[in-house]
Amino acid sequence: MNDVFVAHYSEISLRGANRGRYVGLLIRNIRSMLGGQVSKITHVDARLVGVVSAENWDELDRKLGRVFGVAWYTRATLLPHDYEELKRRCVEIALHAKRSGARTFGIRVRRAGEYWGANSLELARMLGGDVKQLCGLEVDLEQPDLELFVDIVKSGILVYTSKHKGPGGLPLGSSGSVIHLLSGGVDSAVAAWLLMKRGVTPFYLHFYAYPSVDHVVDSKVARVARVLSDYSGGSTLIAVPFTKYQLASIRLGERVEPVLFRYFMRRFAERVASAVGAEAVSFGDSIGQVASQTLENIAAVDQGSQLPVFRPLLTYNKQETIDLARKLGLYEHAVAQYKDCCAMVSRHPNTRVAKERVREAYDKLNLDGLIQELEDESYVILIQPNETTHHQMGFKEWLKTKTTPVKPH
Template identity: 30%
Template sequence: MNNQCILIHYHEISLKGDNRSWFEKHFVENIKAQLHSLPYKKIKVLAARIFIIGIDRDCYEEYEKCLKNVMGLKNAYVMSRSDLNVDAINSEVQSQIKDLSFSTFRVSTKRQDKNFQYTSQDVNQIVGASIVAAYSKKVSLDNPDLNIIIEIVNGKAYIGYRKIIGYGGLPIGTGEKALSLISSGIDSPVASFLLAKRGVDVHYIHFHSVPSTSIQSINNVKAILMQLSKYQIQCSLYSVPLLSIQEKIMKNISSKYWVIFFRKAMYSISELLAKQLNINALITGENVGQVASQTISNIRAASDAVNIPVLRPLAGMNKEEIVNIAEDIGTYEISIKPYEDCCSFFVPKHPATSANLADVQNMEKAIRLEQYYEDLLEQITEERISIYE
């Protein structure tokens, strides 16, 4: 009988009340999606834990690679299930650690089943004493080489030491939909990831200036979304040819306002598409003060024309913090590849850094860009991107 399993602790789901089972259902479905090609017998929810039962312990690295990307997962352990008595627990512990190299250790027991006669501290002491007697190892509670995990749940003991650390947050699909203005730069993929970690079902809109710019930015975005699909499983990418709008802006607006008006157009088109898709929020990678277009005055001027909420999770972060996340989630190396996006290619030498809202609104009324947006919506192309590709 296969007594191997993975025991998962979820993160913020534990804070939910009467609808916790709904969050658990989404969490389990996401786990199944991540494990689609790995062996297991079944997944069950028990005592605020998720158990993946009947795994192949030799595939540990593959399980770890998949499960750490499941949004909502706090941590997980590869475990062996044993009978609930100290002899069986000690025997399983000895079996697992006999070939391991370590100098110090600790035993960490959690007892969900209060019917078991021993407390968590009792189990720690009993198992710890047997390890000291058998291997002459030292106990270190603060910084052990080996941390042996024992969980007492519903009449069984689960023992292991291999820990998988997740990103926490909430399961994908438990939040509403949002549309992310994605470029192939560093910031917007990180912003999208942070909202996905909140359970938001993120989809993407990318503006390009082909043929004035290379198609490489589109290819880079697709590569970024393939990486992000490891976390959010699947998404849609909507590609928008912005060049005709940019040409009208550059012909009729002072160059120092070009980027503001490019972004105004992006916001407005994104809002129109979001309404079509029944999406209630936009996401951007804007970071206050990072570049000229991201001063508070310019952010206000650029987004003034839209009524939809705009989520800016990077607004107060340092660039180093953003880069660290990008490196961790695997988008950084793609983002630093050479590319020309629809804004950077046309950036003037002296852009406005503190646009006057009234002036921008007057220019907006004169140029009347909104008359072209509906036609542009007809030119948008959609592509589905999935973890399974």
């Protein structure tokens, strides 16, 4: 008899011939998230089963619930194909539940194949009869006080009493990487989580208005990235100083400038994507939420793009985004006070800036040259979950340390 965790996937089952690659990534990500707390993970009958120690379960519970690709998970007992051992374990669980006030029970038997014993219905009836007789509980298959799940798989019998919902989606790293514009606010933070749920690894690009990058390290931006790291196993935050752009664009008409800044950020992100091998750029935009996010202005920002531009929140309203941020533990950090560059540009932007005006202003200010200049002044902050200190280095220095894109976790 072993204590194990059981993790089920759902979407991965639809991957056909590529399923093995996705399962391999999911196992890798679970190992990375759990570290030395799990000694062995096996793939058996569309389930992942890992051997754990009972004293580690609370921590494992928290971490498994944040691994993308896991539809649901639970703590279980793994038994051999032996009815007497199965009966003994079910009676032990039922008696414990009875002492805690349970009066009814139900047994759900699932067979992953023709491995052992009677069919599911017959086994459930036989086992239910024994538990009822030996424990004095009544059968209730609709709303029982105690649910006993029994899964018959190739390697044995899994017995458990509950299912915990995971984030679902696809394993992180299965869908490539993007450069994601992270302001530190609610929208960009939630958009990053939604990208990760689809298997995308984000590199975070942040423009800061403070005199020193040290302010970013100590700010809500780093705290938001740290919360996101709880789901990814680590975050790479590229911090770019904003002041030189602000000085270069100060004479522009205020109705053009916000869209130009977003166009500039997108161009900068594309250059970073080329350097690290990312396949796309992403924003936390929602259609019509603010003046710079009308369809016309989004088109002006995206004009001439060499890469796909993703916007995971495109159809979300603000309350939906806030609700998800609260659920994920992002909200209180994302609404903290911070000098956000986007809030420093025009307060009265045009909702329909012509593409030509944006491109003309970009060329006139020689912002391509400014991008090259700012690359030398940017920093990379490497953030790990549950750590209050971060490693940082110059952007160009960081690029020299890798020959292929870094995809944490």
